[in-house]
Amino acid sequence: xxxxxxxxxxxxxxxxxxxxxxxxxxxxxxxxxxxxxxxxxxxxxxxxxxxxxxxxxxxxxxxxxxxxxxxxxxxxxxxxxxxxxxxxxxxxxxxxxxxxxxxxxxxxxxxxxxxxxxxxxxxxxxxxxxxxxxxxxxxxxxxxxxxxxxxxxxxxxxxxxxxxxxxxxxxxxxxxxxxxxxxxxxxx
Amino acid sequence: xxxxxxxxxxxxxxxxxxxxxxxxxxxxxxxxxxxxxxxxxxxxxxxxxxxxxxxxxxxxxxxxxxxxxxxxxxxxxxxxxxxxxxxxxxxxxxxxxxxxxxxxxxxxxxxxxxxxxxxxxxxxxxxxxxxxxxxxxxxxxxxxxxxxxxxxxxxxxxxxxxxxxxxx
Numbered sequence: 001x002x003x004x005x006x007x008x009x010x011x012x013x014x015x016x017x018x019x020x021x022x023x024x025x026x027x028x029x030x031x032x033x034x035x036x037x038x039x040x041x042x043x044x045x046x047x048x049x050x051x052x053x054x055x056x057x058x059x060x061x062x063x064x065x066x067x068x069x070x071x072x073x074x075x076x077x078x079x080x081x082x083x084x085x086x087x088x089x090x091x092x093x094x095x096x097x098x099x100x101x102x103x104x105x106x107x108x109x110x111x112x113x114x115x116x117x118x119x120x121x122x123x124x125x126x127x128x129x130x131x132x133x134x135x136x137x138x139x140x141x142x143x144x145x146x147x148x149x150x151x152x153x154x155x156x157x158x159x160x161x162x163x164x165x166x167x168x169x170x171x172x173x174x175x176x177x178x179x180x181x182x183x184x185x186x187x188x
Numbered sequence: 189x190x191x192x193x194x195x196x197x198x199x200x201x202x203x204x205x206x207x208x209x210x211x212x213x214x215x216x217x218x219x220x221x222x223x224x225x226x227x228x229x230x231x232x233x234x235x236x237x238x239x240x241x242x243x244x245x246x247x248x249x250x251x252x253x254x255x256x257x258x259x260x261x262x263x264x265x266x267x268x269x270x271x272x273x274x275x276x277x278x279x280x281x282x283x284x285x286x287x288x289x290x291x292x293x294x295x296x297x298x299x300x301x302x303x304x305x306x307x308x309x310x311x312x313x314x315x316x317x318x319x320x321x322x323x324x325x326x327x328x329x330x331x332x333x334x335x336x337x338x339x340x341x342x343x344x345x346x347x348x349x350x351x352x353x354x355x356x
Contacts, residue, residue: 019240027236035229039222053228060232064239123211142209143216170204182208 012076020068031060034076038084044139045088045109051095058087074153081154085109109136126179134169137162298331299348312346 008029010018018026035056042055062083063070072079088109109132127135140151141162148166152159173179204212301311301318316339318324324337331344 022240024237036221043222061235064236182205
């Protein structure tokens with residue numbers, strides 16, 4: 001994607017409103033701003049480059065399809081996260097064998113990137129043992145830097161549930177011999 | 189060995205050791221950025237342009253449809269189903285009652301002053317109008333039995349209309 005000839009100074013809410021009016025340049029600007037973020041989330045969810053690109057396309061086409069009924073109540077990432085997640089889940093489900101009725105909670109989203117070595121590799125192994133929902137909350141909180149209420153809005157769950165998932169994730173990490181060193185505890 | 193497990197409400201960023209946070213970020217940051225081929229960009233922007241164009245066209249046609257429906261409704265109301273104005277109804281009935289036997293009504297009720305076949309508030313209005321213009325005769329419209337036609341007779345007709353819940 002080439003750089004736009006002029007910088008679009010409209011904020012995200014103005015871009016949403018303009019997209020609702022059918023303004024394609026607003027769509028283009030929004031795509032430029034959030035393409036990499038959506039692509040990274042899609043890669044995180046699917047773990048596959050090709051699938052992530054499929055998700056990227058579907059998310060932005062979903063956005064265009066929603067016009068003129070788009071509503072932005074908070075950050076664009078708060079709007080895009082559940083859309084990206086939902087599209088990725090649909091794609092993962094389509095790829096699964098017929099009759100495989102795995103629940104949304106158990107879908108392995110946010111799996112650690114493969115082929116890591118050293119400390120990151122050890123951590124990837126530890127994280128892989130966490131329930132997917134706890135791992136997702138952990139990554140959103142400490143990698144993406146979202147607040148608890150933002151996570152709650154993105155996942156459409158109560159904030160208390162977010163806190164609980166983080167609490168259990170951290171407790172599990174403290175209990176894991178491979179991760180105890182992070183907490184200043186010597187392995188048994 | 190004791191492990192301190194704080195309640196979820198008390199958790200803060202300090203609960204995550206810096207080394208763990210750094211490794212976590214390093215681990216997931218390694219997946220960034222995902223290279224997006226230019227043809228994918230083009231496909232998405234083309235698709236967006238198409239869909240936004242479609243929605244704008246659909247919106248335009250939906251307004252045309254709404255405008256056409258509104259025009260039809262106005263036409264229908266004005267030319268097909270426009271009811272006569274209430275004042276015309278009253279006037280017509282006052283004249284018709286004057287020219288015919290005042291006791292002959294479709295409903296067979298004396299309170300049906302205007303002969304519409306039902307007793308409603310228009311009968312009370314018609315009687316009031318007749319009293320005003322002095323064409324109410326005592327025998328026909330004396331509902332109170334006092335041998336006079338007054339405001340009280342109008343009230344009797346009005347009460348009859350209300351009791352009959354909008355007409356008989």
